[in-house]
Amino acid sequence: MSLAERVLNGERLALARLLTLIENETPEGLEALAAIYSHTGRAHRVGVTGAPGTGKSTLVNQLALHLRRAGDEAPTVAIVAVDPSSPFSGGAILGDRIRMRDLAGDRGVFIRSMASRGALGGVARATAAIVEALDAAGFDIIIIETVGAGQAEVDIARTAHTTVVVDAPGLGDDVQAIKAGILEIADVLVVNKSDLPGAENTLRALRSALRLAHPQAREEEGEAVWVPPVLATVATRGEGIGELAAAIGKHRSHLLGSGQMAAREEARVRSELEALLREHLMRRFLSAQPDGRFDAVVQKVLARELAPTEAIRRLLEEQDEG
Amino acid sequence: MPEKPLRVLIAKPGLDGHDRGAKVIARALRDAGMEVIYTGLRQTPEMIAEAALQEDVDAIGLSILSGAHMALVPRVLELLRAQGQGHVPVLVGGIIPDEDVPALKAAGVAGVFGPGTSTEAIIKAFREASRAAAEGA
Numbered sequence: 001m002s003l004a005e006r007v008l009n010g011e012r013l014a015l016a017r018l019l020t021l022i023e024n025e026t027p028e029g030l031e032a033l034a035a036i037y038s039h040t041g042r043a044h045r046v047g048v049t050g051a052p053g054t055g056k057s058t059l060v061n062q063l064a065l066h067l068r069r070a071g072d073e074a075p076t077v078a079i080v081a082v083d084p085s086s087p088f089s090g091g092a093i094l095g096d097r098i099r100m101r102d103l104a105g106d107r108g109v110f111i112r113s114m115a116s117r118g119a120l121g122g123v124a125r126a127t128a129a130i131v132e133a134l135d136a137a138g139f140d141i142i143i144i145e146t147v148g149a150g151q152a153e154v155d156i157a158r159t160a161h162t163t164v165v166v167d168a169p170g171l172g173d174d175v176q177a178i179k180a181g182i183l184e185i186a187d188v189l190v191v192n193k194s195d196l197p198g199a200e201n202t203l204r205a206l207r208s209a210l211r212l213a214h215p216q217a218r219e220e221e222g223e224a225v226w227v228p229p230v231l232a233t234v235a236t237r238g239e240g241i242g243e244l245a246a247a248i249g250k251h252r253s254h255l256l257g258s259g260q261m262a263a264r265e266e267a268r269v270r271s272e273l274e275a276l277l278r279e280h281l282m283r284r285f286l287s288a289q290p291d292g293r294f295d296a297v298v299q300k301v302l303a304r305e306l307a308p309t310e311a312i313r314r315l316l317e318e319q320d321e322g
Numbered sequence: 323m324p325e326k327p328l329r330v331l332i333a334k335p336g337l338d339g340h341d342r343g344a345k346v347i348a349r350a351l352r353d354a355g356m357e358v359i360y361t362g363l364r365q366t367p368e369m370i371a372e373a374a375l376q377e378d379v380d381a382i383g384l385s386i387l388s389g390a391h392m393a394l395v396p397r398v399l400e401l402l403r404a405q406g407q408g409h410v411p412v413l414v415g416g417i418i419p420d421e422d423v424p425a426l427k428a429a430g431v432a433g434v435f436g437p438g439t440s441t442e443a444i445i446k447a448f449r450e451a452s453r454a455a456a457e458g459a
Contacts, residue, residue, distance in 0.1 A: 013406050016378035024326045090327055091352035097373060098362035104369040111376055115327070115357045 003028070004035035007137050012110065015137050019112055022133055023126045033129060036136035041265075043078075043135040043142045044252050047160030049122055049182065052148025054168040055192040057081065057099035058235040059244075060145050064109060065102055066241045067141060075140030076108040080130055082123050084147045085115040092116070096145060110139065121155025122146035128159050128272060157185035158271055161264060162251045164188045164244070167206060169198035183209060186228045188247045194232035194240070206230050224258045226251065288319065328356045328452050331379040333370045334363050335394040336386060343437075344385040347415065350441035351383075351448060367394055371401035374410060380452040381432075383444075386416040396429045409458060411451035415439070 003021075006014035021029025048056050048063075064077045081096035092115035103109045112134075116124045123146055134142050146156050157163045165186035183189075189210070191202050207230050229247050233240030255261035286294060297315060300306040306314075332348045334341050341363050348358045359377050361369070374382055382402075386394060395414055402408055411432035418426070423434045432451040435444055 013375055013378075016376055020329070020378045085357075086352060089353050089355045091355045092327075092357045093348055093352050094357060094359045095362075097359065101362065101365075101369065104366075104372055111373075113357075113359050113377055117327075 002032070002035070004032040007032070007133070008036060008039060010138065012107075015110070015133070016112075018133055019130055022129045023114065023124070025126065033133060037132065039136040039138075040132050041135065043131075043139055044162070044248075045131060045135075045160045046141060046143045046248055047146065047156035047163040048143060048166060049146040049156050049163065049185075050148070050166030050190075051168075051171055054148075054166045054171070055235045056145050056148070056166050057096045059166060059190065059192055059233065059241075060096075060143050061100045061102055062235050062238050062241045063244060064100075064143065066238075066245050068103075068106060068108055074108065076138065077110075078134040078137075078139035078142045079103075079109070079111045079145065080114060080127060080134070080142065081111065081145040082114045082116055082127060082147050085117050087118070090117075110134065110137075116147050119155075123155050123159060131159060158268055161255060161261065162187045162248050164190055164248070166190045166192050167202060168193045169196045169202045171202075187226065187251050188244065189228050189230045190233050190240075190244060191230065192233045192235050195234045195237075199232065203230060203232060224254060226254050226258075226260075285315075285319065289315070293318075328380045328448065329359065329377060330356050330381045330383060330448055330452075331359045331361070331370070331374050331377060332383045332385065333361050333365050333373065334385050335365050335367055335370055335398065336388045336390045337364060338385075338387045339363075340387075341385065343387070343416065344383075347383060347385065347441070347444060350445060354445040354449075356448070367397040367401055370398050371405060371407075374402060374407060375405055379410060380455065381448050382410060382412045383448070384412060384414050384416075386414065386418070389417065391416070391418055392422060392425065395426055395431060399430045409455050411455050413444075413447055413451060415444070 003014055003018055007018050018029060018032055022033055048060055050056055060079060064079060067077055068074050083092055083094045083096060085092040094113035094115060096113055097111060100111055103111065112130065114124050114127060114130065119125050123144065127144065131142050131144060144156060144160060163185050165182055167189065168191065189206050191199060191206065210228060210230065231240055231243050231247060233244060255264065297311045301308055301311050330351055332344055334344050348360045351358045359373065359379065361373055384395060384398065391414060399412060402410055413433040413435065414426060414431050415435040418434050418436060426434055433447045
């Protein structure tokens with residue numbers, strides 16, 4: 001049986017192997033992913049992002065536990081947890097499983113740790129492909145936990161259907177809350193550690209920031225507008241987790257009911273194809289360059305003899321002529 | 323194309339109360355360019371085997387200070403074999419009496435490291451064991 005068939009058959013070891021091959025971008029992995037691609041599209045993908053130390057891993061652990069307690073109807077859950085790679089050694093410590101030990105022994109749960117391997121968007125380059133493979137393998141809900149992210153790490157919103165942004169009291173003043181970026185990608189906002197002093201202030205700051213971001217937040221005629229709810233949780237005690245799960249479910253219904261799911265999926269596929277195309281065109285372009293030509297241009301820009309845009313224009317012209 | 327980073331699991335089975343040694347090793351392996359999955363204290367052999375499977379690791383390091391290694395280590399090896407990961411090398415560190423080392427090695431452990439082993443030696447052992455396993459697979 002091929003690796004792809006074994007994955008579709010529910011073999012966990014084969015799935016784990018496939019994820020490694022995809023992460024390493026091997027031809028074998030990409031081929032197997034292509035073979036199972038038609039089986040994707042069933043899972044609901046939930047992104048969980050937020051600053052380091054807000055309790056994302058603990059929250060993900062509790063959310064998965066809660067989802068798995070729904071009895072016979074409980075969805076199966078895959079978790080992809082991304083941690084940063086060291087820019088110096090390329091190594092990484094992937095420690096998210098420390099907070100997910102409650103999920104051990106449940107065959108309806110599959111946890112995979114990933115290093116960011118130099119990507120800056122909060123997820124690794126291969127994260128989207130890993131999620132596809134887990135989707136094809138039949139998991140109902142896929143939770144993607146990003147690197148502890150701050151303000152600009154918004155790549156997760158392209159991979160996830162529902163993006164949960166986690167905040168905690170005492171991390172910054174209300175100006176942090178209205179900075180563009182991470183707040184705008186939130187479909188659900190969570191103030192975790194809400195038993196700590198200052199939680200009320202954080203909740204209030206987020207709610208007023210949301211009012212600014214969604215001035216027309218009302219049910220418009222014939223068009224439902226999603227206003228991200230702001231929830232308070234204490235993940236270490238499991239408080240507020242039911243509400244979080246409910247909000248995610250409600251957001252999914254909203255996406256499906258309003259037709260926004262189709263629009264999001266299209267935007268996601270488009271941006272994914274564009275990224276792949278960019279990568280392939282660049283590789284093809286560079287491999288068609290005469291030896292040393294690109295390096296020579298780099299040196300010219302370095303010496304300030306040529307502006308970057310001018311350098312690219314010349315390279316492209318040369319290739320068109322050649 | 324640079325070689326892909328090795329993925330290793332560092333786990334502490336049993337009831338040990340602290341994991342300073344395991345963390346030192348985890349950091350050293352990270353600084354050597356490996357991706358280290360660290361699972362924290364008080365792991366059962368079942369939890370370790372499950373993590374090894376889901377993470378598809380190239381090698382496993384077990385840190386044991388409690389003296390329960392002769393029970394815990396063979397159990398981990400047995401579970402790995404049962405789930406089709408018998409080829410994944412297992413290295414053991416911690417307080418292991420010399421007289422237990424031959425038995426652990428006979429059970430299939432790829433290396434045993436006592437206190438005072440240099441991190442260089444441990445990094446080298448992980449690299450070599452992973453390479454040998456990949457070539458044998």
